[in-house]
Amino acid sequence: MGYTNIISEEDNSITTITINRPNKLNALNKETINELHGAFKEADLDKNTKVIIVTGSGEKAFVAGADISEFANYSIEEGKILAANGQELLFNFIENLSTPVIAAINGFALGGGLELAMACHFRVASDNAKMGLPEVSLGVIPGYGGTQRLPQLIGKGRAMELIMTAGMVDANRALSYGLVNHITTLDELLPFCEKIAGKITRNSSVAISAAIRAINANFKDGVDGFNTEIQEFGNCFGSDDFAEGTSAFLEKRKADFPGE
Structure with missing residues (x-):
């Protein structure tokens, strides 16, 4: 553009x-x-x-x-x-x-x-x-x-x-x-x-996006930031990035995050 x-x-x-x-x-x-x-x-x-x-x-x-x-x-x-x-x-x-x-x-x-x-x-x-x-x-x-x-x-x-x-x-x-x-x-x-x-x-873009939402939640009126953190934390478990990150850790290699 x-x-x-x-x-x-x-x-x-x-x-x-x-x-x-x-x-x-x-x-x-x-x-x-x-x-x-x-x-x-x-x-x-x-x-x-x-x-x-x-x-x-x-x-x-x-x-x-x-x-x-x-x-x-x-x-x-x-x-x-x-x-x-x-x-x-x-x-x-x-x-x-x-x-x-x-x-x-x-x-x-x-x-x-x-x-x-x-x-x-x-x-x-x-x-x-x-x-x-x-x-x-x-x-x-x-x-x-x-x-x-x-x-x-x-x-x-x-x-x-x-x-x-x-x-x-x-x-x-x-x-x-x-x-x-x-x-x-x-x-x-x-x-x-x-x-x-x-x-x-080098880190998971999925996890970083979740962290941004969780941190910002603390500054929003009427929003429970701790609850947002719980929800975002749980959602990470369903991502390909989490599967890759944990596998790489257990296999002692560098993670190659797909960003999904």
Whole structure:
């Protein structure tokens, strides 16, 4: 599938999706959000793809925010629709994807950019990265899940301060907060993410998808995460991956998971 604002490439079971609007610091507009949805959906359905990495083009920004010019004159109702559609189409979609997604944060991840990174399953940042949710400086709040995911990741008090001050944290502070898992140099960012992705690809994609669902269940209202874990654990026993994994263990050989 051809895209205008993003590049999607698959190699060695890893699909790398690059947001490619360098002149706009990779800001998210409606077209880009729609293209990202299509690329993530396509990669998730691709049996060759075991891990997805999302990053931004250039050296300055992962995603420097949403394209404010698109919604500066929106009404109350239009604002609600914008947030609801964006969350469903991209941010919640990524969080619940069955294929693991790593955010490779190269530079600024602000507003919708940080919300995109937080929707991913985990994050790695370059040492020049800066992250924040500056929406209140524009008279609005984060609308793509930022007020929900940031407290889950760094705690309520820190999230309150970061959102209320419209401030930014650097990569080291983000690491100490638990907002990112690792820091690398800019040059090493993608190779480092690919190394982690390579470790993931050696494991059962069926079990990994089940683990994503079980972990996410703990953060959903009205859902018993422990019960979800029990159900997903049991379901694994009916998979070809479980048969292969246990056989390989007992036969003292490396597993070759079919992904089914």
